[in-house]
Every structure is written in structure tokens, then in C-alpha cells.
Amino acid sequence: MAKPIVDSNSMNNVSSNMFPKYGHKQRRNIKVLITLGLLIVIAFVLSMNTGFIRLSPLDTIRTLFGGGSEKEQLILFDFRLPRIVISLLIGSGLAVSGCIMQSISRNALADPGILGINAGAGLVVLVFVAYYPNLGTASIFLLPVLAWIGAGLTAVIIFSLSYKRHKGLLPTRLLLTGVAVAAGISAATIVITLRINPEKYQFVATWMAGSIWGANWKFVLVLLPFIVILLPFVFSKAGTMNVLNLGEMTAIGLGTKVYREQIILLGAAVGLAGSCVAVSGSIGFVGLIGPHLARRLVGQMHQALLPASALIGSLMVIVADMLGRLILQPSEIPAGIIVTIVGAPYFLYLLAHSR
Template structure:
């Protein structure tokens, strides 16, 4: 009888989680429709449908397929990637405040992207498909630096020490980026200002194609490792006792998380707090098990970024507010709330 109740509870929880995923997917579709019709030139629903099926005017096709759709697709991809990256870091470090932006991973990736772009006569001349690779190198170096500085023998990594180390490294990386701006011409300075504000600067299909392989490979891999992450959350000793290769699995998961964050930064700039807010809301909605929490984090991150980008483009037309600023308005108070609740 007790076993039947447990099975019924688990089944009910799973159905609830699947329903939540369905609702989040529907909300993303709604925001997609709203975002497609957000801009200086509006498209009626009928014009939008005609254009999607190839019956629109040349002007409507240019607006939809060359300007709006690539940006919307990138918003969805980077939102999902940053949220899952944050979820992995929180799980591996067992630190609810871990986030690729707060820990300085985004800053390290951004610094390398800026260094690469500075060697080219214009920002558009930089090889787009190499940007995620260069960003990954910078992010991986930053992650290794933070880990080595925060780790204490016989003590491991304390959540607050990891957080403060990440903030300090991020500040150093940001300072280096600001110093670089002193030697840039006006065109590149505008790019730097756009990146630092968290505006989605890669808004063409070539940026989508440069980002897509990283998402297609790393996102399913992380979700595939959901059971491993559940075991790692039990603690290193328990996980080892259950047969998990803790160090190897942590390294692989962190490498995937860094790759997701770095590739996103390469086309989106310094958008923070997505990796913090997404996983926390996902746990509240579907519970701590990563089989449902990771997909929920991805959907929530995508919904957050596409909503923020739509608000930023709509509120001050024809000008726009960088997406990172809109996300920060939501994420910064939530971060302070979580920090106030942290005991150690």
C-alpha cells in the first residue's frame, strides 16, 4: 500500500512537471508572436502569416527574415543556454548563488571576444564562427582561475568564498575591458559599449549558425547527465559510494556549462542573472530532480530573455533598451534576496 502511494506521488509529480513544461512552451510561443510584431514597423497578424508562407512584400520579408527572426531565435537559444549553464554550476558546486555572470565566466569570455575583435579593422570583419571558440577559451581559463583561488584543501569550496572570488575576478576582467576601450576607434568603442550593456549584437543568421552547434551538442548532453547530477547533489562521499566518478563527472559538466555560457556571450554580450533566476524558478515549479528541472530551466531562461528583449525594443521605440539591463532589473533584486537568505 505504501509503495503504491509513493509511485502515485512520483507519477503525479512527473505529470505536474510535464504540464509546467507545456505551459512554459506555450508562453514562449506567445512571446515569439508578440516579439515578431514588435518594432518600428508593425506587421498585422495576416501580414505576418502571409510573409511566413512567402506571400509578403519584399519589405515585409526583409524585416521578418533578416532582422527580427534571427534576433528572436538567438534570444531563445542564449536564454536556454545561460539558464542551463547556471543550473549545472549550482548543482556541481552545490551553491544556490552560482551563475556564469556572477562568477565571472561571462566576463572572461567577453574579454577574449573583445581581444579578438580588436585585431580586425571592423567588428563585422571578425570571423563569426571562431567567436564561440575564442569565448570558450576565455571562459575556461576564468573558470579554472576561480576554482583554483576558491578551493581550500580539506575544506573544499565554500559558497561565499566561491561567490566573492567570482565577483573579484569578474571585476578584474571588466576593468581590463574598460582599459581596452581607451585604444579603440569609435566603431569598436560602440561595440564595446553595446556588449557591456548586454545588448544582443549578433542579429543575423550567421550568428545563429555559429551558436547552434554548441547548443545542439551541449544542451542534450547536460540533460542526458540529469541522473548523474542528482547523485552529485547527495555529496561527494555518497556519490562515490554509489559508484559515480565524481571528479570526472564534475569536470565534464563544468566544461559543458562553460561552453554553453561562452558561446552565448559570443553573440549576446554581457547578459547576467539568467543563470541565477531560471534554475531557481524551475526548482520551485517542478522540484529539484534534474530530469525535469533542466528542461524547465531552459524554457524559463528562453522565456526571460525573449521577454526582456521584446520589452527593451518596445518601450522606447524607435530606440531600444539593452536586453541585459531589462534582465538585470529583474535579476538583481532576486540575487540580493537569495544572498540575504544564505547562511554560509
């Protein structure tokens, strides 16, 4: 089979996509990223002061620098700070995972939650949590591995059913297959939930709603290696993702090993989504909304799109968790429910305007 012919103009465009020149747009993108970072810092500070027991800004600052009472140190260092850090890690991981899936499938509606990958990871974690006697230190570190296995198996099923030889991944088929697989996994999840001990039911129900339940430093250590390793790796693949966005035939003509790169990027997306679900439960729509908002702010180039998606995802989750702790005090609303209230209408809007 002859390789597709690509003219010199296409080659020049691809070259500029892979290695963008520093100019006005890049300076604007840097300002956008800095603004998002500042908003996260503001949300971080506000979140430290949010909860049933209020800490004033002065009390928070004094406690951060070693002062404060024993109670204030317990609230800040043992409860709030690990929860805030986990929210930031989860948001960035889910948003970048969604950005990867939208890129490799060229489907604007692709998202690890909508496609059922989060559900697959959650099912395996749910089985482990429901039937394992207790969550000791060793078992806690198993959670991301189990979630990765569940997410990986689900992704293999969905993408194998959506892939057609000589046609690649079909966007519409991918979305429909993912919705169908997610429905099946949700049914299995409900069956398992009904069969577990009543004592664990409340925890499982809260976790399934997207609660950041692992709010201690052990879970930060569980999640941190996946984010620290996978995010820089994905950022290094920005040029490849730019080429993949041009279409499979064009990418092949430019010498890109499309199938291999898709598998590698899919593995990274599954690793990010699975590890986040293991700690947070199923928080949907972050991987959909984050990349879409980032695309509106910084454009299609993944050199800026990926970090912008990570920052927006982090901002979404930390704000959702803060609102969940604030609205119905002393009770809490899981962050996943807050995100869904915003995400479901946005998904319907995108679906109505998609071609």
C-alpha cells in the same frame, strides 16, 4: 582512506533520484513544461510583431507562408526571426549553464555572470572585436571558440582557488572568488574600451550592456551547434547531477567519480556560457533566476529541472529583448539591461535569505 558507509535507505533514495518513477509529480512537471513551451510560443508571435515598423498578425502569417511585400519579408526573415531564434538559444544556454554550476558547487548563488565566467569570455571577444579589422565570415565562427577559451581560463582560475583538498568546492569561497575575479576582468575591460577607436566604442558599449548584436542567420549557425550538442549531453547527465547534490562523500560512496564528473559538467557549462556571450554580450542573471524559478516549479530533480531552466531562460531573454525594442522606440534598450533590472533585486533577495 576508508570509503564512507551509506545505508540501504540512502541507496534507495539515490536510486529513486537517478531514476524517478512516473507519478503525480512527474505529470505535474510535464504540465509545467508544456505551459512554459506555450508561453514561449506566445512570446515568439508577439516578438515578430514588435518593432519600430509594426507588422499585424495577419501580415506576419502571410509573410511566413511566402506572401507579403518585399519590405515585410526583409523585416521578418532578415531582422526579426534570427534575433528571436538567437534570444531563445541564448536564454536556454545561459540558464542551463547556471543550473550546472549551482549543482556542482552546491551553491544557490552560482551563476556564470556573477562568478565572472561571462566577463572572462567577453574580455577575449572584446579584444578580438576591438582590434580585428572586420568581422568576416571566418572570424565570426571564431567568436565562440575565443569566448570558450576566455570562459574556460576564468573558470579554471575561480574553481582552482575555491577548491580545497578533502573538502571539495567551498560555496562561500567560490562566490567571493568569482566576484573578485569578475571585478578584475571588468577593470581590464574598461581599460581596453578606453583605448579603442571612437568608431567602435559605441558598438562595444552596447555589446557590453548585453545587446543581441548578432541578429542574422550567420550568428544563428555559429551558436546553434554548441546548443544542439551540449544541451542533450547535459540532460543525459541529470542522474549524475542528482547524486552530486547529495554531497561529495555520499556521491563517492555510491561509486561516482566526483572530480571527473565535476570537470566534465564544468566544461559543458563553460561551453554554453562562452558561446552565448560571444553572440549576445554579457547578459547577467539569466543563469541565476532561470534555475531558481524552475526549482520552485518542478523541484530539485534534474530530469525536470534542466529542461525547465532552459525554457524559463529562453522566455526571459525573448521577453527582455521584446521589451527593449518596445519601450523607447525608435531607440532600443539592450536585453541585458532589462534582465538586470529584474535580476539585481532578486539576487539581493536570495543573498539575504541564503544560509
